[in-house]
Amino acid sequence: MTQTVSAPRPIEWIGGTDGFLRLIDQTQLPTELVYLDCRTVEQVWEAIKMLRVRGAPAIGVSAAYGVIVGLQSATSNLDAFSKRLAEVTGYLAESRPTAVNLFWALDRMKRVAEGLSGTPGERLERLLTEAKEIEREDREMCAAIGRHGAALLQSGMGVLTHCNAGGLATAGDGTALAVFFSAAADGKSLHVYADETRPLLQGARLTAWELMQRGVDVTLICDNMAGWVMKEGRIQAVVVGADRIASNGDAANKIGTYSVAQLAKAHGIPFYVAAPSSTFDLTLETGAGIPIEQRKSDEITHGFGRQTAPTGVQVYNPAFDVTPADLIAGIITERGVISPVTRENVVRMVEV
Structure with missing residues (x-):
């Protein structure tokens, strides 16, 4: 077991309204x-698009801070401020299509801005407070998900997770991984099996790294080993985590999750999704309406710079x-x- 160390913060706002967003570049993990x-807002957009920051809650928090970065150049007058707000939120919304938290956070920032008065500088200060509140709520959300999920697990269990839904994907301990961290804090001994999660290996690069940092027993497996294990x-x-959940409970997550769910059903193993209420999209009747991001072919043909096809x-x-x-x-x-x-249970829980 790896010795537990303090986990580095994946998202941090540095300074005041003239400050900047600091992120862990997750494309460099686990070796660096x-x-x-x-x-600049362009740097935030690029970080989201290129998966330097990823995970639905983390994308939402980063986008909220991205609004602040984008508005820093538009505090000369109210007209310029309002015009720039529309430009920045529209621009950030184009970075990735599937994670609903991105749009939820941007909409929240816009709603707050619509109710503000005062100078552009005063409005920017209030929006920064709101972005920090989104981050704070996310940390509390992670802790609560961890507590509820830990109650479902017993000491001695082996648990499988796919992709990365830990502290790197949120502002706190994560969603799926928060369940494991909370169980460990309760004294439950778990052994986590982490799918490597092709083609970008978020499970191998990120989940295994996070669990080792926190001293949780973890074994890395290839995606196609899950059924045999x-x-x-x-x-x-x-x-597992989720990036968007429809009103009937259909859940979008990293490619390969559907296969894991089918395997779990075939073996009589309970399959749980861990996600905050902000990940639910009640405007969608089913998962058929969830937009599925299509990514570049070279992620498969030239994974990590080497041609393999x-x-x-x-x-x-x-x-x-x-x-x-x-x-x-x-x-x-x-x-x-x-x-x-069920749809009824989803709506009852989410629309509180």
Whole structure:
């Protein structure tokens, strides 16, 4: 077991209204811990688009701070401030299409701005306070999800997770990984199996690194090993995160999650999704309406700079898939666990 150390902060605002957003560049992990200072809205957009910051809650927090960075050059008069706010929020909304927290945070910042009075500088100060509040709420949300989820796990269990839904994906301890951290704090001994999560290896690069940093027993496996590991009896539960959840409980998460859910069903293993209420999109009837981001072919053909496929081969590279609600034993939120996962139970929990 790796010795526990203090986990570095993946998202941090430095300074006042003239400050900047500091992020861990997650594309450099696990071999290098590199910080990226975003002083322009273009740098925030690029960090979100290129997965330097990723995970639905972390994207939302980063976008809120991105609004502040983008408005710093428009404090001369109110007209310029209002025009720039519309430009910045519209621009950041184009960075990634699937994670609903991005749009939730931007809409929240816009709503707050609409109700403000005073000088542009005073309005910027208030918006910075709101962005910090979004970050604070996210940390509290992570802790609450961890508590509710830990109650579902027993000491001695083997648990599988896919992609990364930890502190690197949020402002706190994460969603899925918060469940493991909270269980460990309760004295429960778990063994986590982390899918490497192709093609960008978020499980190998990020989840394994985070769990080792926190002293949680973790074993890394290839994505196509999950079924056999379940067959061997090593897994008693699956916990994953989500980027958008429809009103009926269908949940979008990193590509490969749907396969894991089907495998869990085949082996009689409960499959849980951990996500905050802000990840639910109640405007969508089912997961069929969730936009699925298509990413560049070279993430598959030239993974991490090395060509591993024939030149010119056709590539299909969806970043996410959707797990139907009937495969989900429960959705762990900061307000409690939704189980069984039905439209009625989702709406009752989320619309509080």
